Amino acid sequence: MYNQPQILLVEDNHMDVVLTLDAFRETHLQETIHVARNGKEALDYVFGKDKYSNRDEYPMPSLILLDLKMPGIDGFEVLRQIKSTEMLKRIPVIILTSSKEDGDRALSYDIGANSYLIKPISFDGFIEVVKKIDDYWLSLNINAPIK
Amino acid sequence: MKLERLYNYSLKSTLIRLIISISLIAVIVGLILYISFDMYNTMDSQKKDALLNAKLVGEYSAAPMIFGYSDEAENILEKLVTLPAVTEACLYTTESDKPFATYQKTSEEPYTFPAVQEEKAVYKGRFLYIFHEITYEETRCGTIFMRISTLSLLDRLIRNIFVAILLLIILLIITFIVASHQQKVISKPILKLTALTEKITKNQDYSVKMEYTGIDEISKLYKEISLMLSEITLHQHERDKAEEKLKKLNEELETRVNERTSQLLAINKELESFSYSISHDLRAPLRAIYGFSQILSRRHRDSLNEEGRQYMDYIVESSVRMEHLINDLLNYSRLGRKSVEMRPISLQKILDNIHHDFSQKLKEVGGKLIFEGYDTEIYGDESLLQQIFINLVENAITYRRIEVPLEIKIMCVTNPDSYLIKVSDNGIGIPEEFWEKIFNIFQRLHSDEEYPGTGIGLANVKKSVDKLNGEVWVESVVGQGSTFFIKLPQPKNIFQNV
Numbered sequence: 001m002y003n004q005p006q007i008l009l010v011e012d013n014h015m016d017v018v019l020t021l022d023a024f025r026e027t028h029l030q031e032t033i034h035v036a037r038n039g040k041e042a043l044d045y046v047f048g049k050d051k052y053s054n055r056d057e058y059p060m061p062s063l064i065l066l067d068l069k070m071p072g073i074d075g076f077e078v079l080r081q082i083k084s085t086e087m088l089k090r091i092p093v094i095i096l097t098s099s100k101e102d103g104d105r106a107l108s109y110d111i112g113a114n115s116y117l118i119k120p121i122s123f124d125g126f127i128e129v130v131k132k133i134d135d136y137w138l139s140l141n142i143n144a145p146i147k
Numbered sequence: 148m149k150l151e152r153l154y155n156y157s158l159k160s161t162l163i164r165l166i167i168s169i170s171l172i173a174v175i176v177g178l179i180l181y182i183s184f185d186m187y188n189t190m191d192s193q194k195k196d197a198l199l200n201a202k203l204v205g206e207y208s209a210a211p212m213i214f215g216y217s218d219e220a221e222n223i224l225e226k227l228v229t230l231p232a233v234t235e236a237c238l239y240t241t242e243s244d245k246p247f248a249t250y251q252k253t254s255e256e257p258y259t260f261p262a263v264q265e266e267k268a269v270y271k272g273r274f275l276y277i278f279h280e281i282t283y284e285e286t287r288c289g290t291i292f293m294r295i296s297t298l299s300l301l302d303r304l305i306r307n308i309f310v311a312i313l314l315l316i317i318l319l320i321i322t323f324i325v326a327s328h329q330q331k332v333i334s335k336p337i338l339k340l341t342a343l344t345e346k347i348t349k350n351q352d353y354s355v356k357m358e359y360t361g362i363d364e365i366s367k368l369y370k371e372i373s374l375m376l377s378e379i380t381l382h383q384h385e386r387d388k389a390e391e392k393l394k395k396l397n398e399e400l401e402t403r404v405n406e407r408t409s410q411l412l413a414i415n416k417e418l419e420s421f422s423y424s425i426s427h428d429l430r431a432p433l434r435a436i437y438g439f440s441q442i443l444s445r446r447h448r449d450s451l452n453e454e455g456r457q458y459m460d461y462i463v464e465s466s467v468r469m470e471h472l473i474n475d476l477l478n479y480s481r482l483g484r485k486s487v488e489m490r491p492i493s494l495q496k497i498l499d500n501i502h503h504d505f506s507q508k509l510k511e512v513g514g515k516l517i518f519e520g521y522d523t524e525i526y527g528d529e530s531l532l533q534q535i536f537i538n539l540v541e542n543a544i545t546y547r548r549i550e551v552p553l554e555i556k557i558m559c560v561t562n563p564d565s566y567l568i569k570v571s572d573n574g575i576g577i578p579e580e581f582w583e584k585i586f587n588i589f590q591r592l593h594s595d596e597e598y599p600g601t602g603i604g605l606a607n608v609k610k611s612v613d614k615l616n617g618e619v620w621v622e623s624v625v626g627q628g629s630t631f632f633i634k635l636p637q638p639k640n641i642f643q644n645v
Contacts, residue, residue: 015435022442069427098430101481121434121470123441 005031005138008061010042010078011096012070016119020065020096023126029134034058039073042066043081046088060146061091063137066113068097068104076107083112090144092137096129158337162330163323170322171315178311182304189303194268197277197295200230205281205291208238208248212281212289215240217248224250227293234274235294239263241287263290273297336365340372353379415483422480426473433473437466468599475603478534479588482610487528489615489638494525494532494559501536505544512544514553523559525566526638531611536570538604539631543572545598548626561637568633576625586619 011017017035024033036042045052045061052058064082068075075095082088092114097104100118108116115137120126156164204223211219220238227233227250234253237246237260244262251258264278275295281288347353353376360366440462448456498518509516525532540555547553551573558569577585577592584590588606608631612619616636623629 013431015431015438019434019438098427098434100477102485119430119434121430121437121466123438123445126438 005063006059006061007031007033007063007065008036008042008045009033009065010036010039010070010075011065011067012038013067016067019123019126020130023123023130026127027130027134029130031134031138032059034061039070039075039078042078043073046082046091047085062143062146063133064091064093065096065133066093068095068099068108076111079108079113080111090146092141092143094133094137158334159330162334163326166326166330167319167322171319174315174318178314182307182311185307186300186304189300190270193275193295193297193300197233197275197293198268198279200227200233201277201279201291201293204236205238205279205289206283208291209281209283209288212238212240212247213283220248221250224248228252232295232299233293234258234296235260235292237292238281239290239292241289246292247289258294260292263292270297273301333365336369340365340369344372347376353383419480419483422476423484426477426480429469429473433466433469436462437470440466468595471599472601472603475601475607479603479607479610482531482534482607482614485530485614487531487614489526489528491524491526492529492532494523497529497532497536498557500533501540504537505540508544509553512547512553514544514547514555516540517554517556519556519558520560523561523566525559525635527615527635531614534611535608535633538608539570542604543570543574543629545600546572546574546593546629548573548575563637565637566635568635569630570633571628571630573628576627577621577623577629578625579623582621582623585621 009017009020011020017037021033021035024031034045036045042064044050045058046064048055048058066075066078075097079093079095082091082093089112093112094115094117095108095113096117096119098119099105105116117129117133120129204227207223207226208220211217211223224236224238227236231252234251235258236250238248239245240247246260249260266278266280268275268277270276273296275297277291277293277295279291279293281291440459444456444459444463448459451459502516502518505516536557543555544553554573556569556571558571560567560569581590581592585592586605586609589602590606591600591602593600609619612633612635618634619631621629621631
């Protein structure tokens with residue numbers, strides 16, 4: 001189980017969650033996807049609060065897919081907290097959003113995003129993105145050792 | 148010349164000189180006349196006195212002369228010593244031209260007595276000569292001659308002239324003193340006027356009070372200038388008032404313009420954020436529609452009948468169109484909010500990117516992209532310029548004519564103060580009545596079935612060009628093609644520094 005890459009998907013839109021999960025299923029990849037429905041859940045997950053303290057069931061992710069526009073704690077805040085926490089800052093965070101805005105892009109990279117992807121509009125697009133994430137971030141790219 | 152020289156002196160000294168010279172001339176003329184008259188009178192009375200003396204001496208000498216007693220006659224002549232002016236005298240008898248008896252005051256210079264002459268009294272040289280006929284009891288018995296010195300006359304003349312000069316000097320002093328005081332009557336108001344006008348010109352203050360009394364010309368001048376000044380002040384006041392009014396109006400106008408501008412800006416901003424959020428919020432459900440319909444048509448196509456499959460395809464197609472629309476809208480609103488970064492940019496680099504982006508699409512439709520004069524460096528914002536070319540090329544591809552191979556030509560001409568970029572195609576063309584309208588957002592000339600499009604592309608071009616402070620327009624021949632012109636300002640100083 002620990003050999004399998006663990007992905008944390010932070011996404012408030014249910015449809016997008018379903019589409020992303022379906023795309024991962026469609027590509028028959030080995031990753032385990034954990035879903036956080038909002039910013040608070042995402043932070044609880046990475047900091048191991050409450051039920052997430054059980055790391056057997058909710059292991060530390062090796063990659064985070066993060067939506068930016070979320071009610072309450074938004075993607076920027078989640079990213080800021082992850083990148084300013086010694087224990088978490090080496091986990092690659094990929095922004096997955098529908099915003100192409102200059103400001104959003106600049107701020108994301110400024111506070112430490114590792115990649116910035118535009119949410120595809122079609123299912124084909126989702127499949128392509130998922131494949132490329134797997135190819136690059138989970139296969140080709142060598143991550144820093146996790147503390 | 149003389150007038151000019153006069154102007155070199157002050158009014159004061161001119162007036163003094165004038166008064167003195169006039170009075171001096173008058174006095175000198177008067178004195179000359181007086182002295183001449185006095186001399187004439189003195190000479191006349193001397194002549195009369197001399198004649199009277201000659202007559203008296205003659206009467207005394209008549210008897211000795213008749214009787215030929217010359218010694219007696221000379222004794223009588225000796226009495227003339229009491230008249231010092233008489234220097235010589237003599238008596239002639241009727242028988243001879245030669246003197247009968249002579250008298251000389253001093254014997255230092257012997258005097259040659261003239262021959263007898265008839266009755267006369269004349270001034271000659273420094274002497275008065277008198278010849279007087281002596282009659283005794285109606286009988287002429289001889290002539291008496293006297294030579295009289297005029298030294299006393301000369302003395303009198305010298306004395307007169309001396310007194311006159313003295314008088315002139317005293318008069319000169321008195322006239323100078325009086326003139327110095329009296330000239331003020333004329334010069335003071337004029338000098339005051341000069342000082343006043345100088346002050347007015349210097350301070351530009353026309354509200355100076357001019358005091359004037361009297362009926363003379365200077366008072367009149369004061370009055371006229373005073374009137375003129377009040378007129379000027381009045382005009383100035385009116386002008387100031389008008390200026391004030393204008394200024395106020397200007398300020399009002401400015402405030403109104405500012406208000407309106409901020410209103411427009413607010414509306415614009417609202418519109419932009421509206422289109423931004425619409426595009427964003429529309430994306431999520433669209434993704435669901437598109438994504439799930441794709442999954443359905445991929446995994447469950449076989450369980451649908453022909454109609455179901457067709458409808459599924461319609462959903463997918465419409466989703467693609469909606470995606471385009473949202474993308475264009477987002478682009479449009481992003482352009483509105485974008486900050487402009489002007490710098491020199493290589494046109495070649497931008498056009499190479501365009502060529503690369505469209506190479507696949509151009510291959511598909513069998514078209515080509517030609518560049519002319521694009522090795523220029525132009526001044527602008529890179530992403531805005533990119534937007535302009537992307538939309539224009541996309542437009543040319545969309546509205547191409549099927550019957551001819553598409554040819555898009557991009558040209559850049561550098562003018563002294565601007566760049567002119569021309570993007571021409573050999574497409575379907577645009578009727579003239581739409582040459583302006585096509586730059587409005589959502590303005591479409593064709594149905595989606597004929598030519599797919601969102602009606603935002605050219606609005607994006609217009610917005611980008613506006614942001615670069617440029618101009619965009621189109622010229623076209625229907626059925627032959629269109630040319631889009633983009634004129635961008637050229638900031639000279641930037642390139643002079645390069």
